[in-house]
Amino acid sequence: MRLIFTLIAVYFIYTPLFSQCVDSTNIYTFTHNGTIYEIVKEAKTWVDAAACAAERNGYLVEINDLNEQNAVYNAIIIGAEISPSYTSIANGGGIAYVWIGANDQQTEGTWLWDGNNDNTGINFWVGEGDNGSNNGSTIDGAYYNWGGTSTGSPNEPDNYGTGQDCAAIALAGWPSGTTMLGIPGEWNDIVGTSQLYFVIEKNSSNSFNDHDNDLNEDLKIYPNLIEGTLIVDMNYELIEIYDINGKLLNTYTTSKVIDISELLKTIYFIRITGDSFVKTKKIILN
Numbered sequence: 429m430r431l432i433f434t435l436i437a438v439y440f441i442y443t444p445l446f447s448q449c450v451d452s453t454n455i456y457t458f459t460h461n462g463t464i465y466e467i468v469k470e471a472k473t474w475v476d477a478a479a480c481a482a483e484r485n486g487y488l489v490e491i492n493d494l495n496e497q498n499a500v501y502n503a504i505i506i507g508a509e510i511s512p513s514y515t516s517i518a519n520g521g522g523i524a525y526v527w528i529g530a531n532d533q534q535t536e537g538t539w540l541w542d543g544n545n546d547n548t549g550i551n552f553w554v555g556e557g558d559n560g561s562n563n564g565s566t567i568d569g570a571y572y573n574w575g576g577t578s579t580g581s582p583n584e585p586d587n588y589g590t591g592q593d594c595a596a597i598a599l600a601g602w603p604s605g606t607t608m609l610g611i612p613g614e615w616n617d618i619v620g621t622s623q624l625y626f627v628i629e630k631n632s633s634n635s636f637n638d639h640d641n642d643l644n645e646d647l648k649i650y651p652n653l654i655e656g657t658l659i660v661d662m663n664y665e666l667i668e669i670y671d672i673n674g675k676l677l678n679t680y681t682t683s684k685v686i687d688i689s690e691l692l693k694t695i696y697f698i699r700i701t702g703d704s705f706v707k708t709k710k711i712i713l714n
């Protein structure tokens with residue numbers, strides 16, 4: 429048994445630790461640049477999707493550069509295998525979309541990355557593209573990928589009709605059957621009550637190594653790479669191991685050696701409860 433055991437993050441306990449706003453079988457998880465993302469294949473309004481993201485210790489994805497854009501789009505199509513025709517949004521040109529974390533709900537034309545919907549976030553764009561009032565511009569050179577960007581001149585956002593205040597990634601060109609306003613992967617502002625799948629970007633820890641030390645020294649739990657075990661050299665009341673979706677896999681109350689050799693190659697949480705503390709760690713086995 430050869431396990432390379434890597435600690436990537438520390439999460440302090442929130443209550444409830446894992447929410448039930450989505451069924452775990454409808455989540456596709458991937459990582460990019462050390463950050464964990466979840467693609468949720470349950471259709472919700474933008475507001476409900478943002479609330480769900482916050483409950484799951486994250487926010488609707490904030491796409492900051494081309495690499496992140498490509499990682500998210502590829503994960504939607506290839507990883508999560510979402511059909512580019514899974515739904516049809518009339519106010520978005522009759523094609524399918526997936527929610528991302530931008531909106532101009534507070535002030536028309538002022539676009540914020542506010543994927544947890546607390547009305548604070550980075551203002552990355554103002555105004556409308558060529559299909560609207562054609563006065564749009566990025567803020568401080570922030571990344572954007574509105575429909576038409578590939579042509580050099582964004583057509584979106586256009587606040588078409590009324591109340592297009594939330595951003596989504598298009599899964600096809602639009603209007604349907606064309607690429608007049610945008611191509612697959614580009615963003616459109618659409619009405620926030622549309623029911624769409626969504627992408628969560630998880631809150632991440634500051635530093636990998638610091639937390640690695642923290643787990644080993646403060647909590648005195650050591651991986652035995654040869655045996656595929658966790659050695660617990662401390663007093664505790666309860667150890668619980670969860671999978672990435674919050675499903676409880678095992679609990680321990682007295683074991684000093686915990687067999688993890690059967691765990692599949694994936695991400696797990698371990699929650700340790702002592703007489704005066706509860707801590708949750710995220711671990712990757714690979």
Ligand SMILES: [Ca+2]
Nearest residue numbers: 490491492496
């Ligand atoms: Ca991001």
Ligand SMILES: [Ca+2]
Nearest residue numbers: 542546548549
């Ligand atoms: Ca926010």
Ligand SMILES: [Ca+2]
Nearest residue numbers: 532587592593
């Ligand atoms: Ca708008």
Ligand SMILES: [Ca+2]
Nearest residue numbers: 586587588617
């Ligand atoms: Ca639009």
